Amino acid sequence: MEAIWGxxxxxxxxxxxxxxxxxxxxxxxxxxxxxxxxxxxxxLLISITYKMSTNAAIMFLIALHTASTYGGSITAVLINIxxxxxxxxxxxxxxxxxxKGEGGLALGSAIVASFLGNWIGTIALIxxxxxxxxxxxxxxxxxxxLLALWGIAISGTLTGKEKPIKGWISGCLGLLxxxxxMEPMHAFYRFTFGSIALxxxxxxxxxxxxxxxxxxxxxxxxxxxxxxxxEQVGRIIPPFYMIKKHLWNTLRSGMLGTLVGxxxxxxxxxxxxxxxxxxxxxxxxxxREKFGKGSYAGLIASEVANNATIGGSxxxxxxxxxxxxxxxxIFLGALNLHAVVVGPSIQIEHPGLMYFLYVSLIVANFLMYxxxxxxxxxxxxxxxxxxxxxxxxxxxxxAIGAYGANQFSFDVYVMIASGLLGFALYKMKFPLAxxxxxxxxxxxxxxxxxxxxxxxxxxGASVIDVLSRPVGTILxxxxxxxxxxxxxxxx
Amino acid sequence: MQKTEEAREKLAxxxxxxxxxxxxxxxxxxxxxxxxxxxxSWPRPQGMTSAPGLFPFFLxxxxxxxxxxxxVGAIRKRAHLxxxxxxxxxxxxxxxxxxxxxxxxxxxxxxxxLNLLSFELSTFIYLAGALYIFWKQRLYKILIVAxxxxxxxxxxxxxxxxxxxxxxxx
Numbered sequence: 001m002e003a004i005w006g007x008x009x010x011x012x013x014x015x016x017x018x019x020x021x022x023x024x025x026x027x028x029x030x031x032x033x034x035x036x037x038x039x040x041x042x043x044l045l046i047s048i049t050y051k052m053s054t055n056a057a058i059m060f061l062i063a064l065h066t067a068s069t070y071g072g073s074i075t076a077v078l079i080n081i082x083x084x085x086x087x088x089x090x091x092x093x094x095x096x097x098x099x100k101g102e103g104g105l106a107l108g109s110a111i112v113a114s115f116l117g118n119w120i121g122t123i124a125l126i127x128x129x130x131x132x133x134x135x136x137x138x139x140x141x142x143x144x145x146l147l148a149l150w151g152i153a154i155s156g157t158l159t160g161k162e163k164p165i166k167g168w169i170s171g172c173l174g175l176l177x178x179x180x181x182m183e184p185m186h187a188f189y190r191f192t193f194g195s196i197a198l199x200x201x202x203x204x205x206x207x208x209x210x211x212x213x214x215x216x217x218x219x220x221x222x223x224x225x226x227x228x229x230x231e232q233v234g235r236i237i238p239p240f241y242m243i244k245k246h247l248w249n250t251l252r253s254g255m256l257g258t259l260v261g262x263x264x265x266x267x268x269x270x271x272x273x274x275x276x277x278x279x280x281x282x283x284x285x286x287x288r289e290k291f292g293k294g295s296y297a298g299l300i301a302s303e304v305a306n307n308a309t310i311g312g313s314x315x316x317x318x319x320x321x322x323x324x325x326x327x328x329x330i331f332l333g334a335l336n337l338h339a340v341v342v343g344p345s346i347q348i349e350h351p352g353l354m355y356f357l358y359v360s361l362i363v364a365n366f367l368m369y370x371x372x373x374x375x376x377x378x379x380x381x382x383x384x385x386x387x388x389x390x391x392x393x394x395x396x397x398x399a400i401g402a403y404g405a406n407q408f409s410f411d412v413y414v415m416i417a418s419g420l421l422g423f424a425l426y427k428m429k430f431p432l433a434x435x436x437x438x439x440x441x442x443x444x445x446x447x448x449x450x451x452x453x454x455x456x457x458x459x460g461a462s463v464i465d466v467l468s469r470p471v472g473t474i475l476x477x478x479x480x481x482x483x484x485x486x487x488x489x490x491x
Numbered sequence: 492m493q494k495t496e497e498a499r500e501k502l503a504x505x506x507x508x509x510x511x512x513x514x515x516x517x518x519x520x521x522x523x524x525x526x527x528x529x530x531x532s533w534p535r536p537q538g539m540t541s542a543p544g545l546f547p548f549f550l551x552x553x554x555x556x557x558x559x560x561x562x563v564g565a566i567r568k569r570a571h572l573x574x575x576x577x578x579x580x581x582x583x584x585x586x587x588x589x590x591x592x593x594x595x596x597x598x599x600x601x602x603x604x605l606n607l608l609s610f611e612l613s614t615f616i617y618l619a620g621a622l623y624i625f626w627k628q629r630l631y632k633i634l635i636v637a638x639x640x641x642x643x644x645x646x647x648x649x650x651x652x653x654x655x656x657x658x659x660x661x
Contacts, residue, residue, distance in 0.1 A: 051652050163564075165557050169519065172554050176526065179547045186536055188543040191529075214597065221593040221625060222586035392621035393640050395597055396614045399605065400648055403657035409606075412657055416601055420594075428511040446546040453540035 031071020096294030120254030121311020151264035164486030178442020210418025257305030261312025267325030275305030509570035510577030516562025523554030
């Protein structure tokens with residue numbers, strides 16, 4: 001109880017409130033800008049947290065994540081350009097509503113839906129963290145290896161869409177990047193080619209910035225997007241009967257969002273589509289007819305799920321060290337920079353940190369709700385800035401972000417190479433999320449596989465002994481099922 | 492239900508890229524084979540179970556198998572019959588020119604300018620050049636935006652957050 005009050009006291013200190021308000025304002029603006037994704041915001045603005053305290057960095061990134069996730073819906077509803085890919089279903093339903101003169105109400109519904117979605121995700125996080133931690137503490141090296149392998153396999157299956165094999169190849173490339181540098185067991189240099197810069201391995205922060213910053217800039221500058229004019233906003237706050245009418249849809253979408261968020265690498269881009277699809281299938285009669293022509297049910301489902309993913313994605317991130325989404329991967333990177341190693345022993349090694357995280361999520365959610373309502377009307381014109389102006393302005397931020405963590409010029413070159421790799425993979429329709437997951441989980445998979453092999457060898461364990469470990473066998477079956485599903489079911 | 496099926500088919504068509512799958516399949520098979528060979532040739536001080544090359548070898552072999560499947564998939568879609576067209580289409584696509592322009596400005600900024608000049612000067616030159624190419628507005632507007640953005644970055648990161656910025660001598 002003392003830890004909870006300590007966390008509340010710290011979150012409401014003037015410094016922390018200033019950090020949260022700035023991050024929410026920045027996140028709303030960033031998310032609303034077409035082409036500037038939530039992940040990009042977190043990857044580039046992580047440089048701002050280098051000199052912050054650990055708690056201030058957590059507050060900043062959580063508030064930024066929360067606000068930019070909602071921000072994506074502003075331009076989606078008003079000008080039919082989704083600020084983030086997760087807001088595509090929001091645009092499909094929100095823009096027709098704007099054309100009918102209900103843009104303000106659509107935006108207001110999106111704000112309330114995001115607010116409720118965040119609550120569902122946060123409550124799920126608070127409830128399930130102790131349960132997962134209790135199970136995770138029983139994991140041995142073999143189970144941890146299988147968990148890392150499953151994370152990459154499921155991420156590849158989900159993000160590879162019709163060709164999961166491309167997702168798995170992407171994950172495999174990420175794992176190989178993680179193998180570069182000196183390995184800890186025998187101090188052997190792998191894939192360093194005699195380079196001192198490569199000896200300590202490749203930090204994943206410049207890779208993240210390259211993949212989700214520079215590659216996005218290249219993508220955006222190579223596309224032609226017609227200029228559109230912002231519409232009038234009108235009434236914003238939705239009436240209470242509307243919230244009541246969509247209560248079940250909200251709860252269902254929130255649970256779906258949390259669940260998809262908890263799956264490694266899946267993230268909001270998948271959850272918003274899944275929830276939208278389910279809402280469409282479940283809609284009846286007149287409501288079903290409205291889908292594609294301006295349906296509040298579709299818009300609410302997408303926004304609730306999108307935001308519930310934040311809490312869901314933090315579940316495996318904080319308890320197992322396996323990021324639930326690309327945004328959570330960046331959050332993990334920021335925590336590592338502050339010497340916070342997440343995983344099963346987080347409550348023991350960093351007492352009070354989880355409570356601070358919970359309170360930060362709640363405060364960021366309230367701030368997002370209030371500031372979104374206040375800033376929408378005056379900010380509408382600002383959200384129509386052209387991407388030809390925005391994208392070149394992002395490039396120096398990529399350089400600052402990559403260089404800032406270690407003041408190492410090599411990291412800038414790693415970021416450039418990652419940006420080019422990311423752009424090439426995007427052009428060849430390979431997903432990027434499994435790649436970054438591979439880079440993050442590479443060391444965990446490698447070390448635990450070898451540890452497990454050594455333990456099995458020392459114990460003289462047979463295949464039967466290995467299969468008699470219940471958690472390991474369940475995980476092995478899940479990994480096999482994931483590959484089976486990707487290979488056979490999608491044909 | 493029919494619409495969902497149509498959407499699924501559309502997605503499948505968009506996901507099809509047999510030409511690039513053909514080339515990537517060949518490249519990755521070769522890459523995976525080299526990785527496996529190199530990893531296999533590394534020392535094994537206490538046997539294969541703890542060898543530094545165990546996991547990279549496993550990854551190399553997996554990469555060979557998966558890229559072979561990708562390659563076979565491309566062949567089944569007859570990618571090998573129209574390779575010249577695929578290369579021609581890729582090079583002549585309308586986004587090639589803006590991509591190359593964006594790439595060149597970024598490379599000049601990060602590899603040349605930041606190594607020769609201070610962060611402020613190189614960022615101002617890059618932004619002025621890139622905005623001139625992409626934004627296509629009057630010169631005075633471009634110069635004002637480039638100078639303001641450079642000043643803002645420098646102030647926020649260098650003076651406010653006390654971060655070392657990339658630039659000459661980085």
